[in-house]
C-alpha cells in the first residue's frame with residue numbers, strides 16, 4: 732500500500748520549558764526529536780511523501796536537517812487539528828498516516844502492523860493498554876472507576892483513507908467539535924476505527940520529565 736505521512740511539528744513545546752520548539756531537542760542519539768520521528772517514513776519506499784507541518788518561521792531550520800526529496804513543508808495552524816488539516820489538503824496518496832513529530836521512538840514492527848490493518852480497514856490507530864487504574868474525578872471526588880480492560884492509550888501514527896479523514900475533519904471543524912486526536916475526528920462522524928497494538932516506548936515527549 733502506497734501512502735502519505737503527515738508529521739505535525741508546528742507546536743511550541745511550551746510544556747517542556749525548553750524555550751524553543753522541542754522538535755529541535757537533541758536526543759542521546761545525537762539527532763533531533765524530529766529527525767527520529769520521520770526516520771522510518773524516509774526509509775519506507777511505500778511512503779511516497781513526508782509532509783512536515785511546521786511554523787513558517789521555523790521552516791528554514793527544519794530544511795537544514797533534511798536532504799530527502801520526498802519531504803515537503805506545509806504551514807501549521809493554531810491547534811494540532813488545524814495543522815493536520817493543512818497537511819491533509821496537500822496529500823497525493825489514497826491513504827495517509829498522521830504522526831506526532833513529538834513521538835521519536837516509533838518502532839518498525841508497530842508501523843508494519845498499522846500498515847497491514849490500514850490496507851484492510853481504512854481507519855486505525857496504534858494504542859497500548861492502560862496499566863494504571865484510571866479514576867474519573869470531579870471537584871476532587873472520584874465519580875467513576877472505568878473498567879481497565881476497556882481502556883487504551885492512543886498513540887500515533889493513526890492511519891486512514893485520505894478522503895475519509897479530510898471529509899471528517901471538515902465536518903468537525905464546521906461543528907466546532909473539540910477533539911484531541913485524528914481517530915476521534917473519524918469516530919465523531921460515526922465511522923469505525925480499529926485498534927492496533929503499539930509499543931509502550933512510542934510515548935510522546937510532552938513535559939520536561941519526558942526529555943530524560
Ligand SMILES: Nc1ccn([C@@H]2O[C@H](COP(=O)(O)OP(=O)(O)OP(=O)(O)O)[C@@H](O)[C@H]2O)c(=O)n1
Pocket residue numbers: 739740741742743744745746747784807808809810811814815831832833834935936937
Ligand atoms: N498548533 C499545533 C500544535 C501542536 N502541533 C503538533 O502536535 C503534536 C502534539 O502536540 P503537543 O505534544 O501538545 O506539542 P506542543 O503543542 O508543541 O506542546 P505544548 O502544548 O507543550 O506547547 C506535536 O508534534 C506538535 O508539534 C502542531 O503541529 N500544531
Ligand SMILES: C[C@](O)(CO)[C@H](O)COP(=O)(O)O
Pocket residue numbers: 811831884885886887911912913935
Ligand atoms: C494524538 C495524541 O498524541 C494521541 O495520544 C494526543 O491526543 C495529542 O495530544 P496533544 O494534547 O495535542 O499533545
